[in-house]
Amino acid sequence: MKGMLPSRTRRYADRGDAGRQLARALDSYRGQRPLVLAIPRGGVPIGRIVADALDGDLDVILVRKLGSPINCEVAIGAVDEQGRVQLMARSEMVGAGMNYVRAEAARQLALIRKRRASYSPNAHPVDPTGRVVIVVDDGLATGATMRAALHALRQQHPAALVAAVPVAAPDSLQSLEDLADDVVCLHAPAHFRAVGAFYEDFHPVDDTEVLRLLSAPSRAAAGLPVAEPVTFDLPDACLPGDLAMPPHARGVVIFAHGSGADRDSPRDRRLAQFLQQAGMGTLLFNLLTPEEELSRAAVFDIATLACRLASVVAKVRLDPVLGQLPLGLFGAGTGAAAALVVAAQRPRDIVAVVLRSGRPDLAGAGTLARVTAPTLLVVAGEDRQVLSLNRAAQRRIPGKNELAVVPGATHLFKEPGTLEAASKLARDWFARWLGARARPPRRRPTDGRDTHRLAG
Template identity: 40%
Template sequence: MNTPLARFESREDAAAQLAGALHAYRGQSPLVLAIPNGGVPLGRELADALAGDLDVALVSRLALPGNAAATIGAITEHGWTYLLDGPAGGQPDPADVAKEQVAKLDRLRQQCAIYTSHRPRPDPRGRIVILADDGLATGATMMAAIHMVRRQHPARVVCAVPAGLADGLAAVRPYADEIVCLRVAGLGPDISHLYHCFPEVGDAEVRMLLRHDAATAGAEGGRALADAMPVDIDCGGAVLHGVLDAPANPAGLVLMVQANGHGEHTVRNQYVARKLNASRLATLLVDLIAPREPMRKDKRQDVALLTGRLRKVMQAVPGLVLARLRLPAVPLACFGTGTAAAAALRVAGEAGNRLRSLVLAAGRPDLAGAESLRNVAIPTLLVIGAGDPEGIRVNDLAFAALHCPRQLRLVAGAGRVFEEPAAIEDLVALANGWLLQSIAGAEPGAA
């Protein structure tokens, strides 16, 4: 019999209660596959409590165009799609469904690179698999996850959620070997009201929660794995939050700077960082605008402010390298986007700076100023989307003003920030090749 409806304090509290209900699986080396992003904190606690392994089940909810809260189905990382029969928001147009599929599949591929490119993924074959999420509403994402894991021939599939809506649980029940749900709620739009504390979970937190299993796999398999470490950098009144990803014996460190102030690094930058890590380059992602900082919009355009903060970040790098990487020094490069690209150029044009290479992606190099552009001496790569005519214009002018080894490369695609999967892959290839050559001491070919 289900317990009386009550609120959980947090995902961690829910996981502790759920682990009690799953105690029979302790000692059987279960594989907990958590549905990101909210299911991963819960999955981490479950895996630890049951002495199992943790990985992510990369599936995503499909929403009704124009109504993000209305679920129409779910899609797996391999493109298999489950569509609800008679969704609450009405039957969507097939063209809208196709557009949503492309967008969510792109996001899943990026998540795969962010979460898993630095470690082997556990094989579910022959194992007890526990699919975990922080709640179940329509059951669409769980259905997609079941389909995905069944193709890998597990011994048993258990769906574990702290709370679920009755209709969604009924839809999933025929396809799972077992369902464990602590609270069965009535009809409603979601299950967040069943938690006192229900914060959003970002990609950086997911990576941190997966880190323990990555380190264990590395110890067993002899692989050098990247390790994500949060860092705080005091810039005189503003504390900037960064993430340091450090493979063993890195060939260099790439400062990846943006000026958004959203409190979360862009998926694009995280994806590029994971790919650079795989090439033995450490990365430090830093937003030069602190989250919830007053007048963020104005500060994004204040290149002098951003330049000063980038100097502070660079001053902190030797200490971070010594304390976190346990290395005396590593070659330093910078990957800048937007207005942060202008700040990177100004710093690169200053005497005595330690930068060896620049990559500026969808940047505003024109804001750096003519004098700074003339003074840059290090190899500089400008990358811009072919679908951004204004970006092409300002980057072309900056390219003409630079006198250093440089290249200007266009990436095919309709957007200006490399939204399409092929565009971001092209960006990764260009940045990776340029940085490796210049950090290693061999100048890339100048234009």
């Protein structure tokens, strides 16, 4: 399959997680200012992330499936914004005569025009002529809507036409090859059920969310830098990461995720945005390989986690640009213990530490007694056991430290407003201590060479 990629996971946390993974798979289109066209509604959250990551433009491609007269959820074809109808072979088998098809197409076309008026009240659809066009959705079941979208776009002569999805039924994916110049899919399981079965969170996307995403400024306009992929080739593992550096950054925060998470953790990504908006660079990377993530022993192997984190810190320190900036460490869960070990080992390198829902006890009493970097421990008020462990650890840390409790929050900060509260506490702590140690960085190269020296 053209563009077919192996998937690291068979389930995505949510559309944000899927969008970030898909954006990385499409990284070769960065620099071509692609036009990303999302199929509403579920494709729009993914399209927003892909467009931002590739520094492209975002719009929607409006096509609607034609439902079977027997079961409206079963597609017999699709209609595009120009009124062109694509029928599948099954349409005759379910008794869909031409009178039914015309009536169903007219009904769906009316919905398309209503949506266009809602989504783009003062603008026409973006012209795809001569552009690299990437059509995205949150998954393919029958593929009828994607096929109709590709067929409609081909008539408008794009420079290149790409279909990109996180998950798809293999036969539906196969049917796109003659319509697209490139087909990128992260996961095509042999036993496909429904798209939603491959997401932990697959909540319905409403028009309010679509409008918000379409009208949201790009990452650059919002003051958020586009993350650059980096790779750390360590003796025992090859670890991928994402480095985001705002102009004139005051420091860099390196993330150490906890058990059951990786660099795509929505909670860590949210904190990274807070830090970037405050003028700090962020480096998120996977502490574990995909195979190790499945091993409880590997997840709790603090010595290995700390060794890898220390190696990454050392590579950052050797970078001619990043090495001049003050460094902070953020740790969650078991990653908090690894962060404390590295802070104790490298007191001259680490300026500040923040732990969220951490397990500082796993670092050991001897390590805690050697942590001199200013440390903030953020704990959910309802997470009683972790709160007790953090209080005990706090008493062993000799350096400047504070314990911040977010009331009403449970371990994962899922309650409304609690994650934002925790993120703001972390942002303010890093801004306080990294800002005090910031030095004017050398002029950042425009070709990215110094950033990518982190690889290797």
